[in-house]
Amino acid sequence: MLKRPFNFGPLTLPSNIFCAPLAGCSDLPFRRLTTAYRPGLIYCEMVKMDALVRHDPSTYRLLDYETDMHPIGAQICGSKPQFAGKSAKIVENLGFDVVDLNCGCPVDKVTKDGSGSAMLKTPELIGEIISNMIAAVKIPVTVKIRAGWDEGQINAVQITEIAEKAGATAICIHGRTREQGYKGAANWDWIRACKAVAKKILVIGNGDLFDASSVYRMFEKTGCDAVLISRGTFGQPWIIGDVYQGAPLRTPLDFRDALLFHIEQVMSYHNDRKAAMDLRRIGCWYLKKGRGTRALRESLNKAQTIEEIRAFILDYPWHETDFSSPEPVEAEVLI
Numbered sequence: 001m002l003k004r005p006f007n008f009g010p011l012t013l014p015s016n017i018f019c020a021p022l023a024g025c026s027d028l029p030f031r032r033l034t035t036a037y038r039p040g041l042i043y044c045e046m047v048k049m050d051a052l053v054r055h056d057p058s059t060y061r062l063l064d065y066e067t068d069m070h071p072i073g074a075q076i077c078g079s080k081p082q083f084a085g086k087s088a089k090i091v092e093n094l095g096f097d098v099v100d101l102n103c104g105c106p107v108d109k110v111t112k113d114g115s116g117s118a119m120l121k122t123p124e125l126i127g128e129i130i131s132n133m134i135a136a137v138k139i140p141v142t143v144k145i146r147a148g149w150d151e152g153q154i155n156a157v158q159i160t161e162i163a164e165k166a167g168a169t170a171i172c173i174h175g176r177t178r179e180q181g182y183k184g185a186a187n188w189d190w191i192r193a194c195k196a197v198a199k200k201i202l203v204i205g206n207g208d209l210f211d212a213s214s215v216y217r218m219f220e221k222t223g224c225d226a227v228l229i230s231r232g233t234f235g236q237p238w239i240i241g242d243v244y245q246g247a248p249l250r251t252p253l254d255f256r257d258a259l260l261f262h263i264e265q266v267m268s269y270h271n272d273r274k275a276a277m278d279l280r281r282i283g284c285w286y287l288k289k290g291r292g293t294r295a296l297r298e299s300l301n302k303a304q305t306i307e308e309i310r311a312f313i314l315d316y317p318w319h320e321t322d323f324s325s326p327e328p329v330e331a332e333v334l335i
Contacts, residue, residue, distance in 0.1 A: 001219045002243065006040055006226065008202065009140040009169040011097060013071055015040035016226035017215065017243050018204065019233055021075040023105070028064045029265035033237035033258075035069050037244075040226065042072055046102050048115075049078030049087040063094060073098035075144070077105065079114035079122075084129040085136030092137040098169075101129060101143040103159070106178045117178035120149045123159050130166040140169035144206070144228075147190040150179035160194040164201035172204035172228050182231075192222040204228050212242040235259075235285030252290065252318040259286040259313060263306070272306055279309050292321040 006016040019034050020026070021043035031042055044063050051059040065072050074091040076099060078084065091099045103126055105116030119126050126143065133141045143163050148154035156173050163171045173194050175186030186207025195203040205224035209215050210232040218227055232239050237258070262282055266275045283300040287293040299312045
């Protein structure tokens with residue numbers, strides 16, 4: 001269950017409630033909001049090993065962080081062992097507390113070169129890459145996987161054993177296959193099976209954690225050592241605080257003010273064009289739980305400038321919305 005503090009290899013973390021690396025989402029402004037609730041560990045967006053090694057500036061920008069974001073992890077992605085140690089060492093030299101190997105990303109542009117969840121097809125290669133990372137750094141090395149490539153190739157238990165033998169501090173299991181993407185329910189039984197075979201390696205549960213009660217259900221059902229909250233942080237950066245202290249009653253104005261604060265953070269970090277594009281999506285995160293917000297969501301999706309976005313939000317009749325009984329909104333699928 002919830003542990004505060006939490007021992008993680010040589011580290012002592014604030015808790016065993018972690019915030020996931022989310023490609024295209026968990027940028028510096030996003031992490032400023034979630035950090036305020038003191039997660040046990042927070043991650044930057046995933047970066048490619050080869051891009052790190054060739055010192056690509058845009059890749060390094062994804063790894064921007066601030067001092068108060070510690071403890072913080074970086075997640076690397078790649079299928080070439082010769083880059084594994086070098087990229088892990090770069091992460092360590094940048095001051096990160098943990099380095100994670102992504103073997104779970106399901107999108108085609110990542111899996112086409114054998115990276116991400118395509119690594120599930122080559123379990124021994126995962127072990128080799130982990131070994132190379134561990135040999136190069138002193139910080140904890142972890143790995144994130146899915147249950148398997150598809151229903152016919154469920155091998156999370158095997159990979160847990162391989163990762164433990166290689167010396168990984170922890171393994172995170174997302175309870176879906178690569179074939180599923182984000183469809184259907186996550187199967188937490190696969191996480192429980194991995195915990196059952198783990199001797200020293202810590203097992204982190206992931207998948208369908210959207211509120212405090214689901215976090216506690218995962219602990220109870222799987223016996224996992226920690227949880228990794230992913231899409232559950234969208235539009236509710238306070239979810240970590242809810243796990244710690246319970247969820248208070250929030251008014252529509254609470255959601256409005258959080259969204260406006262998020263806008264300020266995005267504007268302070270990105271140029272106006274990127275900020276406007278990002279805020280269309282971010283606005284919908286905060287509004288998806290609100291009944292009576294459909295018109296505002298539609299307006300934000302059409303907005304072209306920051307000024308338009310802010311005006312739509314400030315002029316909206318928030319007193320006519322209800323966040324206690326959300327209307328159905330199709331979930332946004334992200335890494």
